[in-house]
Amino acid sequence: MNAGKMVCTACSCLCDDIEIEMENGTITGIGNACRKGSAFLFGSQNEKQRAGYLAKGREVEVESALDAAARLLSGARRPLLFGLDNSTLEAQTLGIELARKLGGVLDDSSSFCHGRLVEDILAGMLPTCTHEQIHDADLIIYWGANPHNAQPRHLSRFSLYAHRKYHEAGVKRHVSLAVVDVRESETAGVAHHFFRVLPGEDRDFIAAVIEGIKGKPVGKDAAEFLGLLEKSRCCVIFAGLGLTYSLDNDFSLFYELIGHMGKWLKPAVIPMGGHYNARGFNHSLYNATGYVNKVSFAGGRVAHGDEFSLLEQVRSRAADCLLVVGADLFSALPASLAALLDGVPVITVDPFYTATAGASTGVLGAALSGLEAGGTAVRMDGTVVSLAPVKTPRHLSDEQILKRLLEKLG
Amino acid sequence: MKLIIVIYRDVFLWSEKYKKDRTDSWEDKAAFVRLAEQDLKALGISGDGKIKLSNSVGSIVVRALADSKGRSGYGFMPVSPLVNRLTSYGEGRLPNFKRIEVTAEATKENC
Amino acid sequence: MSKRDKLQPLQVFQLLPGTNCKKCGQLTCFAFAFALIGRENKPEDCPDLLTEQYKSSLDLLNEYFGGEVSVEKTGLLIDQEKCCGCGDCVAVCNKCQGTVLFGSGVIIPRNVPPVLKVIDGRVQVVCWESCKRCMNPPEYCRVCEERCPFGALELVR
Numbered sequence A: 001m002n003a004g005k006m007v008c009t010a011c012s013c014l015c016d017d018i019e020i021e022m023e024n025g026t027i028t029g030i031g032n033a034c035r036k037g038s039a040f041l042f043g044s045q046n047e048k049q050r051a052g053y054l055a056k057g058r059e060v061e062v063e064s065a066l067d068a069a070a071r072l073l074s075g076a077r078r079p080l081l082f083g084l085d086n087s088t089l090e091a092q093t094l095g096i097e098l099a100r101k102l103g104g105v106l107d108d109s110s111s112f113c114h115g116r117l118v119e120d121i122l123a124g125m126l127p128t129c130t131h132e133q134i135h136d137a138d139l140i141i142y143w144g145a146n147p148h149n150a151q152p153r154h155l156s157r158f159s160l161y162a163h164r165k166y167h168e169a170g171v172k173r174h175v176s177l178a179v180v181d182v183r184e185s186e187t188a189g190v191a192h193h194f195f196r197v198l199p200g201e202d203r204d205f206i207a208a209v210i211e212g213i214k215g216k217p218v219g220k221d222a223a224e225f226l227g228l229l230e231k232s233r234c235c236v237i238f239a240g241l242g243l244t245y246s247l248d249n250d251f252s253l254f255y256e257l258i259g260h261m262g263k264w265l266k267p268a269v270i271p272m273g274g275h276y277n278a279r280g281f282n283h284s285l286y287n288a289t290g291y292v293n294k295v296s297f298a299g300g301r302v303a304h305g306d307e308f309s310l311l312e313q314v315r316s317r318a319a320d321c322l323l324v325v326g327a328d329l330f331s332a333l334p335a336s337l338a339a340l341l342d343g344v345p346v347i348t349v350d351p352f353y354t355a356t357a358g359a360s361t362g363v364l365g366a367a368l369s370g371l372e373a374g375g376t377a378v379r380m381d382g383t384v385v386s387l388a389p390v391k392t393p394r395h396l397s398d399e400q401i402l403k404r405l406l407e408k409l410g
Numbered sequence B: 001m002k003l004i005i006v007i008y009r010d011v012f013l014w015s016e017k018y019k020k021d022r023t024d025s026w027e028d029k030a031a032f033v034r035l036a037e038q039d040l041k042a043l044g045i046s047g048d049g050k051i052k053l054s055n056s057v058g059s060i061v062v063r064a065l066a067d068s069k070g071r072s073g074y075g076f077m078p079v080s081p082l083v084n085r086l087t088s089y090g091e092g093r094l095p096n097f098k099r100i101e102v103t104a105e106a107t108k109e110n111c
Numbered sequence C: 001m002s003k004r005d006k007l008q009p010l011q012v013f014q015l016l017p018g019t020n021c022k023k024c025g026q027l028t029c030f031a032f033a034f035a036l037i038g039r040e041n042k043p044e045d046c047p048d049l050l051t052e053q054y055k056s057s058l059d060l061l062n063e064y065f066g067g068e069v070s071v072e073k074t075g076l077l078i079d080q081e082k083c084c085g086c087g088d089c090v091a092v093c094n095k096c097q098g099t100v101l102f103g104s105g106v107i108i109p110r111n112v113p114p115v116l117k118v119i120d121g122r123v124q125v126v127c128w129e130s131c132k133r134c135m136n137p138p139e140y141c142r143v144c145e146e147r148c149p150f151g152a153l154e155l156v157r
Ligand code: SF4
Pocket: A008, A009, A010, A011, A012, A013, A014, A015, A032, A033, A034, A035, A036, A037, A038, A151, A152, A153, A154
C-alpha cells in the first residue's frame, strides 16, 4: 500500500516529497529520503529504540508517568526547560507556556548553535532569503557547513542543483558553488571553489577579504574569494556551525563583510540549523518574549541573558530540575559539564531512548513528528511547512504531553 | 605530539545510530580520528594503529586513520559522546567542539 | 569517506602477470584488465594471480574488484555502502537530460522518466533506458559519476 507523501523531520531540510510504502501499518519502503531520513524513519519502527513511559526508572502507565513528571516540576524551585528544537510549533507554544507557568528558565540548542544569526535575521539586521529565492543568486557559499553529512539533500533540493539556471550540458555557468571550511569535506569536493581555513581562523580570512575590498593587497585565497564576490550580483551564504564556532559567536566582522558586499550585490544569509524545527523555536520564543533563547520567567517577569543559557545553567548548577524535550543533552554536552548534572532530576520527552533518556528520572515517549504526529514547523530558511502524519501513533505527541503537563500543573 | 581536534558530522555514523540490530557498538565505530599522513608517520603509527588523545579534562583511545587531505597538526573526529570526553566549556564562550587541544601518542591500549 | 581513487586500465594491467597465457579466457592480459574493470571477470579467474608471487597484486585487485557487486547491463556500479542518498546524481541526471543545440545554448528537453531514484536511502537505477548512454547514437555522459560527492558511482563501460 502506498501511504502517500510525508515530511521528513530528521533534519532542517524538512523534505516534503518522501514517499512511504506501508504494509499492515509497517513501513516497508521509503522513496526519495536520504540515508539519514530513511534510517530515522525505519529506526522509529525499532521497538528497542523507542522510549516508553518511565517514572523513577521503572516502566509505568502513561498517566502515572505524567503525574510523576508534573510532581517533579511543581516541586522544583528553579526548573530548566531545554530543547523543543525537535517539536512542532504548536508544542513549542505550549512549552513556552509551561516554562512561564513554572517560572522557570527556557533555552534550546540555538544558544550554542545558530541563535545569534536567527535573532539578527528576525530583528531585520541581517539580510536573508528563502530557498525559493535562490534562483536569483549567482553565487552560493557554504561557510563552515557540511551539508552532505548534516542535511544531505540540501544541494539537490534547495541550492545548486535545484537552481533554475544550473545546467550540466556545457553551457556557460550561471551559478557557482563555493565552500569555506576547515576540512576538505564531500561538499568541498564537488564545489567550484574551495577555500580552506585553519580551525579558528575564519576571522583572519574575513578580515583579509575586507582589507581587499578596501583596496589593500591581500593573500591569494582572500583575493580569489573577493574576485568571486566582485563578479556576483546576488550571493547566498549558508552559514554552518563551523562559522559560529570559529567566530565564537561574535559575528561583528562577518556582518561588516556582509555590509561591504551590500554596496554592490544582494547578499543573503541562511543559517543551516540542524534540528528540524530549531528555527521555529527561535521564531516562537521571539514572538512570545522578544528573545530567541536564554529566557527566564522567574517571578512572573521575562528576563534574558547569558546566565540563562543551558551551558551556564549547568555549569553554575543553577537548575534543580530539568525537562528536556527532544534533545540528547547528555551526548551533546562535554562530559565534564554533563557530570555536573549528577543528582539533578531529569525528565525527558523524546521518541527515542537516547543517552539522556537513560540518565533520566522520568521518561515520556513521544510520537515521531511528521510520521506519527502532525503540526507545523519552520524550515531552516524560515518557510513554514505543515506536517501531516501517515501512521497511527502508539505514543502521545509532544504537543499532547506538554498539554497534559500544563493541565496537571493547574 | 600536540594536535588540534575538530569535530565534524558524518552521515553514515549518524544513520548507524538507528540501525535495527544496533548494540552500542556504533560508538566504537565512531572511535577514530583522521590525521595527516606525516603526523601518523611522526607518531610511528601505521595500518590501523591506536592513538591516545588526552588533555586536562580526559583521555580517550581511538583508531588513527590516514587522511590524504589532512593538514599537519590537525585531526578530525566525528560527533559522538566519545569525543565529548575531551571537550570543555568555559564561561562566556562556546564549547571547544571545533578546536580541542590535545596531546597525542601512539598506544597499545584498547579503545 | 573520500572519493574513490580509480585504477586506470594501464595500472590494472601492470598488476597482471603479463604472459598473455589465455587461461583466464581472455586473449590478452590487457583484455583481462578491461574485463576486471567491467566486472566481467574476477581477479581469481587468472590462475597465476593465485600464486605466492602475485599475492600483493591479488590483494590490491581484490580490494578494487572483489566483493559482490552487480553491474547488470547498465554498466553503472553503485556502491551502496558509500551512497548517502543525497540525490545529487538524480538531480544532475535530470538536469543533463536534454540536447544542447550547438552554438545557440538552447536546450531541447528529452522528457524521459528519471534514470535514478533514491530508495530506502540509497540510489538505484529505476529506468536505465532513459540514460543518455542508451540513446541512438549513445552519448557517453558521466555526469552522475562526476558529481557524486562520495564516489559511490562508477560507470564501468
Ligand atoms: S535531507 Fe533531511 S529532511 Fe530531507 S530526507 Fe534527508 S534527513 Fe530527511
